[in-house]
Amino acid sequence: MFDLSKIKKDFPFYKNNEDLVYLDSAATSLKTESVIDAVNEYYTEYTANIHRGDYDNSFIASKLYDETRNVVSELIGNDNPKQIIFTSGATASINTVAYCYALNNLKKGDVILLTYLEHASNILPWFNVAKKTGAVIEYIPLNDDGTFNLDNYKKCLESGKVKIVTLPYVSNVLGYINPIKDICHLAHEYKALVHVDGAQGVPHLSVNVKELDCDFLSFSSHKMLGPSGVGVLYGKYELLDKMEPLFMGGGANARFNKEGEIILKETPEKYEAGTPNIEGILGFKKACEYLIEVGMGNIYKHDQELLQYAKDRLKTLDNITIYNPNSECSIIAFNVKGIFAQDVGSYLNSLNIAVRTGNHCAKILHNVIGVNETVRASFYLYNGKEDVDALYDALKDITLEKCIGAIL
Amino acid sequence: MFDDNLKRTILLEHYKNPHNYGLKDDERYHLVHNASESCIDDIKVQMLIEDDIIKDARFEGVGCTICFASTSIMTDLIIGKTKQEALDIINEYYKMIDEKEYDEDILEEANAFDTLSKQANRIKCGTIGIHALEDLIRNYEQ
Numbered sequence: 261m262f263d264l265s266k267i268k269k270d271f272p273f274y275k276n277n278e279d280l281v282y283l284d285s286a287a288t289s290l291k292t293e294s295v296i297d298a299v300n301e302y303y304t305e306y307t308a309n310i311h312r313g314d315y316d317n318s319f320i321a322s323k324l325y326d327e328t329r330n331v332v333s334e335l336i337g338n339d340n341p342k343q344i345i346f347t348s349g350a351t352a353s354i355n356t357v358a359y360c361y362a363l364n365n366l367k368k369g370d371v372i373l374l375t376y377l378e379h380a381s382n383i384l385p386w387f388n389v390a391k392k393t394g395a396v397i398e399y400i401p402l403n404d405d406g407t408f409n410l411d412n413y414k415k416c417l418e419s420g421k422v423k424i425v426t427l428p429y430v431s432n433v434l435g436y437i438n439p440i441k442d443i444c445h446l447a448h449e450y451k452a453l454v455h456v457d458g459a460q461g462v463p464h465l466s467v468n469v470k471e472l473d474c475d476f477l478s479f480s481s482h483k484m485l486g487p488s489g490v491g492v493l494y495g496k497y498e499l500l501d502k503m504e505p506l507f508m509g510g511g512a513n514a515r516f517n518k519e520g521e522i523i524l525k526e527t528p529e530k531y532e533a534g535t536p537n538i539e540g541i542l543g544f545k546k547a548c549e550y551l552i553e554v555g556m557g558n559i560y561k562h563d564q565e566l567l568q569y570a571k572d573r574l575k576t577l578d579n580i581t582i583y584n585p586n587s588e589c590s591i592i593a594f595n596v597k598g599i600f601a602q603d604v605g606s607y608l609n610s611l612n613i614a615v616r617t618g619n620h621c622a623k624i625l626h627n628v629i630g631v632n633e634t635v636r637a638s639f640y641l642y643n644g645k646e647d648v649d650a651l652y653d654a655l656k657d658i659t660l661e662k663c664i665g666a667i668l
Numbered sequence: 669m670f671d672d673n674l675k676r677t678i679l680l681e682h683y684k685n686p687h688n689y690g691l692k693d694d695e696r697y698h699l700v701h702n703a704s705e706s707c708i709d710d711i712k713v714q715m716l717i718e719d720d721i722i723k724d725a726r727f728e729g730v731g732c733t734i735c736f737a738s739t740s741i742m743t744d745l746i747i748g749k750t751k752q753e754a755l756d757i758i759n760e761y762y763k764m765i766d767e768k769e770y771d772e773d774i775l776e777e778a779n780a781f782d783t784l785s786k787q788a789n790r791i792k793c794g795t796i797g798i799h800a801l802e803d804l805i806r807n808y809e810q
Contacts, residue, residue, distance in 0.1 A: 602709075602732040606790060632710070632730065664679050664733055667787050668672045 262558045264644050270550070271642050272296060281613040281650045286432055286460060286591055286638035288482045294546040295486055302539040309535055311511065321538060328545040329528070332492055335548045335556070336477065337468030343500065345493040345528040346536055350459040351381040353478030353493035354426075356531065357455050358385035360503040361476075362424055368394030371421040373452070375400050375408070376627045377431040377438075382457040382478075386426060395423070405586060406431065406628045408438045410446070417450040425454045429461025429477075433625055433636065434584040435567075435591030437465070444473045453499070459483055463640070464563055464589050466556040469494055486547035487540040493531075500527045509533030559641045563590045566639050570648045577655055583629045593634040596658055601633040603663040608635075610666035611654050669772050675780040682737035682777075687744050691728045692716075698808055702800040709735040709793055713800035717808050720750050725801060732793050734784070739797025741777045751805050758802050765791060 268274055273282075273290045282290065308318035310325045329341035338344065347353045362372070372386050372395050390397050401412040416422060425447050430437050444454045455476040461467065462477070463484035469477055476499070481490035495503075505512060505524070512533035516522040524530040551559065567590055574580055574592065583593045596604050605617035616636045619625070626632045637651055670678070691699070697714045711729030715722065725743040742761065746754035761778055763770035767785045784794045 600730075600732040602790075602793065603734075606787070609789075660683075660733070661676060661680065664676050664683075665672070667734060667790055668675050668783055 262554070262562050262641075264562075264642075267554070268642055268644075270294070274642075279612050281647045283637040283639065283643065283647060283651060284614050284616050285463075285483070285640035285643070286636065287616050288488070289463065289485050289640055290642060291487070291543075292485050292547065292550050294550060295543040298546040299487060299539045299543040302542050310538055321542070324542050324545060325536075325538060328541050328548070331545050331548045331552070335467070335552055336462065336494060337470050338494060339470065340497055342526070342528055343494055343497050345495065345500065345531045346541055347478075347491040347493050347531075348489055348537065349482070349491035350457065350478045350480040351491070353476075353491050354382050354455070354457060355385045356493050356506060357426075357476045357478070357495070358389050359506050360531075361453075361499065362386070362389045362395075363392060364504065366393040366395040366423050369421060370395040370423040371398050371416075371419065372396070373398055373400060373413075373416055373422045373425040373427075375402060375427050375438075376625055377402070377406065377428055377434065377436070379428065379432050379457065379459070381459075382426055382428060396421075398422075400427075402628055406434045406584065406625075407436050407586065408443075410439065410442055413443065414446055417446060417452065420450065422447070422450060422452040425452055426457065427454075428457040428459070429467075430464065430589045430591075431625075432460045433591070433593050433619075433634065434629070435460075435587035435589040435593075435638075436584070437461070437588045440472045440474060444475075448473070460589070460591075463551075464556075465560060475499060481540065481544040481547060484547055485550055486544035487537070489537045490540040490544045497527065500531070505531045505533065507531075507533045511535065554641065562641055563639060566590070566643060566645065566648065567592070569645055570637070570639070570651070573648055573652045574655070577652070579658070580655060583631070583634055590639040592637045593629075594637075595631065595634055596655065599658065599660050599663055601635045603660070604635050604658065607658060607663040607666045608651070608654055611650075613650055613654055615651075669779040669782060678741075678777050678780040679733055679737045682740040683733040686727075686736050686740040688724070688726045688740065688747070689728060691726055692724070697724070697726075698804055700800050700803050702796055702803075709796050711735065711739065711797055711800065713739070713797060713804060715801070715804040715808065717751065717805070722746050722749055722751065722754055722805070725804075727797060727800075731796070732790075734781075734790055734793035735796055738778070738781060738794045739801070741780070742798050742801055745776060745778060746801065746805075751808070754805055755802065758798055758805075761798060762795075765795060 270292045271290045306317040306320045308321045310322040329344040333341045403409050447454045453475040456474045458477045458479035462479040477494040482488040512530050514523045579597050581595050601617040691714050697716045699714045701712045709731035714726045716724040727739045760770045760774050
């Protein structure tokens with residue numbers, strides 16, 4: 261059973277921030293006690309580098325590190341842990357696909373297919389690949405409300421020039437869930453690969469990479485209860501194995517000589533040069549275990565109920581414009597009529613409500629929703645109706661005068 | 669210096685009816701586009717200097733109350749001043765934001781921002797337009 265009061269107790273943050281209404285989980289999530297303990301235990305009980313020491317602590321740390329690939333695999337329905345590469349975050353994962361795959365495989369005239377929903381991290385690397393290879397960026401026309409349109413997508417593929425499709429599982433501003441399974445199926449018919457930016461999707465959805473049949477999936481630990489500085493790149497083994505890593509260094513090579521002949525380790529180790537963020541990855545293991553224990557299905561159900569409650573309440577307010585009334589995943593993007601988003605954010609801050617304001621790194625989304633700046637409230641498993649009520653109460657009688665008062 | 673009511677009135681007035689708002693289509697004016705990396709305020713600031721005197725300073729764009737009010741107030745303060753006088757005013761403003769001793773009299777309505785330093789996440793809003801004005805003055809060539 262999903263017991264919110266019990267779940268809240270698992271997050272020590274709330275002990276220190278009893279009155280804080282945290283509605284910015286799409287930016288970063290809170291951490292469980294088990295995650296924090298795991299990081300701490302590595303520092304206090306078995307500090308050691310991994311895969312290098314002939315002593316017990318190194319063995320313990322190495323074992324936990326390697327096991328993390330299994331736990332991550334369980335979470336995303338992956339049956340081969342060698343398909344899990346640890347990175348510093350989703351941004352690094354996406355850049356790995358861009359520079360290790362696309363840069364070496366795309367040529368002039370090939371098409372990289374994106375959407376206007378993209379976060380900067382899933383667009384800037386592709387701009388760079390396009391510039392260096394002569395490939396062309398094209399955007400799949402979305403429906404007017406920003407949702408995905410499979411017919412438009414298919415038309416894009418019909419040119420036969422699309423080599424890679426890269427798009428978010430869930431839009432970080434609008435909270436729409438893209439039909440990844442259909443997207444992958446169609447792409448493969450046209451011999452294109454699909455990279456999925458899972459930064460917002462993996463924390464909230466039951467993901468099964470085998471069913472989705474995506475070629476690459478990027479996501480970040482810190483948005484799913486784990487430490488910052490850790491991310492995952494899932495990729496199909498045959499692709500990862502053919503690709504060359506971007507970084508070379510210790511831990512990623514089997515041997516080399518003075519003539520410069522290098523024999524790299526196997527995938528995934530060949531992509532993990534240098535001492536990784538060991539404590540972060542051990543913390544991430546606990547985060548994944550926690551999510552598995554609570555159950556992604558239960559988390560999704562909770563998210564949906566809360567999202568519906570928030571939509572129902574906020575849409576009764578005449579002074580609010582909601583840009584994603586059909587949001588499907590724990591994000592509401594809105595503005596207060598006549599008040600600039602950042603002034604709203606500061607006012608909410610003065611009432612101990614943490615939201616994000618701005619363009620949320622999705623700087624081309626204004627092409628869809630018509631505004632640059634929004635206030636974004638985002639929820640996760642530890643949020644409850646009381647958090648929505650606090651937001652509702654604050655927005656109910658917000659005025660420009662009050663917003664200015666909050667900064668005096 | 670001002671009580672909160674007066675401050676609120678000043679800020680609200682300058683936000684709702686910003687002074688020196690709207691760019692001039694006049695090639696004698698110099699322009700900077702100040703789009704801060706971690707801020708959603710996005711304004712263009714324009715200036716005309718003749719014989720070392722700031723004849724006009726204008727701005728246009730999208731921004732929050734603090735961004736608009738601070739830029740509006742500062743354009744009022746520096747129009748008609750010499751470049752050096754204007755830089756001195758701007759410097760007093762920075763001192764106020766940095767919680768250093770400053771000359772209240774020289775800042776006039778800009779004293780409404782005398783507690784902005786307490787709002788760490790809004791300091792950028794209150795300096796983005798001012799930085800743009802300073803840039804224009806410093807880089808102005810006749």
